[in-house]
Amino acid sequence: MATDRILEVENLTVKYGPIEAVRGTNFFVGNQEVVSILGANGAGKSSTLKSLAGLIPHEGRITFISKDISRTEPYRIPYLGLTLCPERRGIFPDLSVEDNLLLGAYTIRKNKNLIKENIKKVYALFQRLEERKRQLAGTLSGGEQQMLAIGRALMNDPKLLMLDEPSLGLSPKLVDFIFDSLKTINKSGTAILLVEQNAMIAMEISNRIYVMQNGKFAISGNTKDVDFQTLKMKYLGV
Structure with a gap:
């Protein structure tokens, strides 16, 4: 290779x-x-x-x-x-936004400081998720659910x-936002x-x-x- x-x-x-x-x-x-x-x-x-x-x-x-x-x-x-953010998001609708994110951190579950650091990074990237962190994931809009799915994948610190x-099912404005976020993720080294x-x-x-x-x-x-x-x-x- x-x-x-x-x-x-x-x-x-x-x-x-x-x-x-x-x-x-x-x-x-x-x-x-x-x-x-x-x-x-x-x-x-x-x-x-x-x-x-x-x-x-x-x-x-x-x-x-x-x-x-x-x-x-x-x-x-x-x-x-190596982490997959699946089609149709695959979030857990009956759990809160933050609990969904924590489930994405299972590979680093013993490192509490890194978990906190990664949640801060996700909230900085997707401020709406921080505003709704106690909200049930199933009540989020489609765009917010996509942010959550990406944020959950990022909790694993993927390379x-x-x-x-x-972009599936999202408005043009939200598609632009999601793809701008992907640029930011890539510039960070992923x-x-x-x-x-x-x-x-x-x-x-x-x-x-x-x-x-x-x-x-x-x-x-x-x-x-x-x-x-x-x-x-x-x-x-x-």
């Missing part, structure tokens, strides 16, 4: 019965990069992230910070610094943060791997992109070298 790469994936394959959702893909994320995987519904994007998090069976080799994690149990992966469709259907805004914050079609990458490269209109018409189905 190249020393400037935090994540390297080789020949990743995911099957659901006879159907290959991901078909032998190869990609990497560099240290402190933002990389986006774009594509239409059903292209295999979410299956790719779930594989990296160890949540679904897969074939191929996944190397994270020079360690082969291809067969690592899912609960161990966050301890290595690589993976996000699955963070690499980001983003799965997103909103190609334009994903490309605005990404160093590189991979465009997935039918389980394989049809296009990859530096964001500045990709023609958005061609990408949109040919690969994204819009």
Whole structure:
């Protein structure tokens, strides 16, 4: 694994019965990069992230910070610094905002000072969460729930943060706020791997992109070298 790469994936394959959702893909994320995987519904994007998090069976080799994690149990992966913020957020609606955040800190649960420090960082990034820290998470707006899901993932101090469709169901104003927050997270030193259907805004914050079609990458490269209109018409189905 190249020393400037935090994540390297080789020949990743995911099957659901006879159907290959991901078909032998190869990609990497560099240290402190933002990389986006774009594509239409059903292209295999979410299956790719779930594989990296160890949540679904897969074939191929996944190397994270020079360690082969291809067969690592899912609960161990966050301890290595790889954290997934899932599609549709996956918050605990009957717990308070702050209790949701504390659940995200289970990998550092013995370090009370670090937990306090990380909660302060999350509240500085998402001030609305601090204002609502005693509120039940299920009563938050969709945008606030997305902030909570990201904040919970950050409690783990990830070296690589993976996000699955963070713009889903949000107003344009909130999408802009969420993506501005991702820029801030990245500038603090956290690499980001983003799965997103909103190609334009994903490309605005990404160093590189991979465009997935039918389980394989049809296009990859530096964001500045990709023609958005061609990408949109040919690969994204819009």
